[in-house]
Each structure stands twice: as C-alpha cells, then as structure tokens.
Amino acid sequence: FFPQVVAVAARVLQGCRVLGVPVVVTEQHPRVLGPTVPELGAQDLPKHPKTCFSMVVPAVEAELRARPHLSAAILCGIETQACVLQTALDLLERGLDVHVVVDACSSRS
Structure with a gap:
C-alpha cells in the first residue's frame, strides 16, 4: 500500500501548494531510517529531523508561533x-483543529 499512500500524500501536498497552505515536513531519525521519499515531491521544502514521535519539535513550534492565524x-x-x-x-492540545488524511497515512501495526 505504500505507493498509494505516497501518491495521495503527494496530491495533498500539491493541493496545499496551489492553495497557499503552509507545509511543514518532519523526518523521523533520518540518519537511521532514511530521508523523505522523493516521490512525495517535497525536495524543495525544509525538513525538520526528529527523534520523538510527535512532529511538534522546537523548530515546528517556532513555525506555529510565527503563524498565529493558523x-x-x-x-x-x-x-x-x-x-x-x-x-x-x-496539535489539539495547542487549540488547532486536526484533520488526518487516512488515505495518506500508514502503519506497520
């Protein structure tokens, strides 16, 4: 299912670009697990490395503070x-509405 998940996520990313929606990309321990796959089409976006489960790491928190209107x-x-x-x-704890694109998510369990 991974190719389908990536294809849907790539379409979501394209839609965000067209609509001017800010995009934040994180990578889970990229030195160990590898980088974001190129098929996503996010090569031009900064990627914030992380070693915890949440993507709300200090660099992302700074981006959220810089966009209080979100x-x-x-x-x-x-x-x-x-x-x-x-x-x-x-993100819910910080007062944001959260929408999970289920067809652009996957899990090993």
Missing part, C-alpha cells in the same frame, strides 16, 4: 499509531 492542520504520514497520533494530540 486554526487547523492536515496530517499525512507513516507510523500512524505513533507519530501521526502523537502529533494530532499535541
């Missing part, structure tokens, strides 16, 4: 049971 987040990613879930909970 009221919602759209999440795509892998390891849904850990990374996407913890990110959703952290």
Whole structure:
C-alpha cells in the first residue's frame, strides 16, 4: 500500500501548494531510517529531523508561533499509531483543529 499512500500524500501536498497552505515536513531519525521519499515531491521544502514521535519539535513550534492565524492542520504520514497520533494530540492540545488524511497515512501495526 505504500505507493498509494505516497501518491495521495503527494496530491495533498500539491493541493496545499496551489492553495497557499503552509507545509511543514518532519523526518523521523533520518540518519537511521532514511530521508523523505522523493516521490512525495517535497525536495524543495525544509525538513525538520526528529527523534520523538510527535512532529511538534522546537523548530515546528517556532513555525506555529510565527503563524498565529493558523486554526487547523492536515496530517499525512507513516507510523500512524505513533507519530501521526502523537502529533494530532499535541496539535489539539495547542487549540488547532486536526484533520488526518487516512488515505495518506500508514502503519506497520
């Protein structure tokens, strides 16, 4: 299912670009697990490395503070049971509406 998940996530990313929606990309321990796949089409975007489940790391928190007008987040990613879930909970705790694109998420469990 991975190619389908990446294809849907790439379409979400394209839509965000067209609509001017800010995009934040994180990578889970990229030196060990590898970089974001090129098929996503995010090569030109900065990637914030992380070693915890949530993507709400200091660099991302700084981006959120720089955009106080943001009221919602759209999440795509892998390891849904850990990374996407913890990110959703952290963003909800910060008062954002969270939307998870289920067809752009995957999990090993």
